[in-house]
Amino acid sequence: MTMRITEGMTSRTVLQDLTANKAKLTKTQREISSGERITKPSDDPFGTGRTLQLSGELEGFSQYKENVNDGVGWVTATETALNQISQLTQRARELLVQGGNDSNGQVAREGIAAEIEALTEGVKQEANVTYDDRYIFAGTETETRPYELGANDEYRGNEGSIVRAIGTGVSVGVNVNIKEILGEGAGAGDNKLLDVLRDVATDLRGGTEENSENLRGTDLERLSANLDELTRVRAVVGATTNRLENASTRLEQLEESSLTQLTKVRDVDMSEALVHYSTEQNAYEAALKAASTIIQPSLLDFLK
């Protein structure tokens, strides 16, 4: 038996088709207006999981970039200060060579000693330099001034290291342990910069033959050794700067790649969506047209 088709069936089918077409059209419309393919988890459950993961990664990268920037500021301040200390030490070495020369009288040596003492104060001032209101050479005691000016050469900071996370599981130390370079002066006898400078001043003022020999001998050697050490540390800091700059470039690339992936997962391919939209709109309009014409005629229209 052939299927009987009733008016109820026709109108219900038309209504179902209209609703289905309208629903498709609305979904595409929403995709186009929001620009996003996934607006709720059920649109694509695994895509949603991926979206959350990628958004987290992106947030992480932007934070790492901030960390890198902060690290660069810190390291630049360190570089500048170490550069200054180097220059002051270089000057001290020149004065030492000059003072060690016997042709200079004691008065001249006293003058040189005073200059050396001024340089020592200069070195300590550089060690007290701040970045963003924090003492960068105080270890993790960033709110404590590392050296008091004057005769006391005691180091007040600690030897803690300050690190910046610059990637997942990657961090870099941005501070320099200044105690390793400056030491704690004559009292400590640690052959570090302050100890040597204090000895140089003492030897310049001493005026004995032994003092002169010290100046020409051990003092010069020790000061040169400190200069070498400073150069080495500055090279390390320079390497850190490079590392941070590389990290910054790498983070840009990673961010770019995550963003591309996120776009692929989450965002609408506009040209595709627009093609779908016009197809669906045609289908909807056709269904509307069908609804207005198909339901109308029946035998009733032809019987008199």
Added chain:
Amino acid sequence: MAGVSTFMGLQTSLRGLIAAQEALDTTSHNIANASTVGYSRQEVDLSASRALQIVTGSSDGTGTAELGTGVDLDGVSRARDKFLDLQYRAQAMRLGGLSATVQTMESIEGALAEPGENGISKQLQTFWSDWEGLANDPEDSAARQAVVEAGKALATSLGELNAQLTGAKQVAEAEIAAIAGSGGEVEQKAKEIALLNGAIRSATTSGSEPNDLLDQRDLLLDELSALGQVSVAEKADGTVEVGFGGAAEPLVSGTEVDWPQTVTEPKGKLGALIELTSAGGTIESLRTELDGFAEGLANSVNEIHTKAGGLAFFTYTAGEGAATLAVAVNAAEVQTAADGSSGGNEIATAIGALRGGAVDRSYAAFVTRIGAEMKTAQAGETNAQALLNTVAERRESASGVSLDEEMTKLQSFQRGYEASARAMTALDEALDVLITRTGRVGL
């Protein structure tokens, strides 16, 4: 020759008139109910009435012949396919269940607000970023405050999401009560079926077929099967015995209703709602998963935060993590350094480095699970709807009123009526000759 009444032909025509009249009435009834939900088209069952046996042969009187006496109306029957009813109810039950699941999951999915700027994942990322910001600036009390605030915002959102889950459960439970409770939808429909059973029984015993009452009862059974599993047994007296949801006693037996009862296999909308809200059901397992996430977050952060002897950053009640999560420290108590120094940032860095780890993954898994369950339910609903439409279409094809068909019948019965009237007129004219003119020769 046995005599045949002179007026028999009139009687035969009268039967024809009556039959055509009944058929026209039925056609009108069909047309009037073309849009009535649950209506089955009706047809008059006509048959030739019992013939009159007459003796033939004028000489020996041994032959007989059957003389037709017209038409009889045997009854009015409805076009209904019981097999399609069974199929329809099975699909209605499936659709009822899946629609209820979709509805509940939709509210849960909406509460997530993922993916987007307002969801928990965004707040979690902000929380990690604030810890990393604090690692850059451990001396800054504003950075400490930011961490505390981000933690509080996260805890509040988790509490809210948990409350939404609880709310969804309460809504579903209220719906269960409205369906299966005393005086609920099931009982209401059962009472109507019982009343119809009574009316149908009296009609059946008096020999007629109460088509419209049967339609109404079938419609109620359709509606009942969207709510849960329905079994129908027809009795000889025309009543149906209705079982519901695997309950021990029939829901409707004759004119008696036995409800509420314990359902063992509810299915349909009721079954889906029970599955969503029961102990160990979907909503509870989602809440457990959310609690697990909240507690995992708190434990991971606390483990690092307490390393240098600091207080726990988060507190919660075990087993109710999402509802009770709270930040337990103020800005001054936030730990950043392993050695208590002002510029150390080991702790803050380590907490920031939790980003992208197990905590983030467990939340993403939670969201993915809700999305996947929702998608499955939606696909199931679409599928059940399509199947139900197909069955409904076939049922409509068997039982629905086609106006073209009714118009055609209207025409043919109308002609039949006219023809019977014409036959009666012809007989009347013949009798007129017999009665008024016969025997008047020469008068």
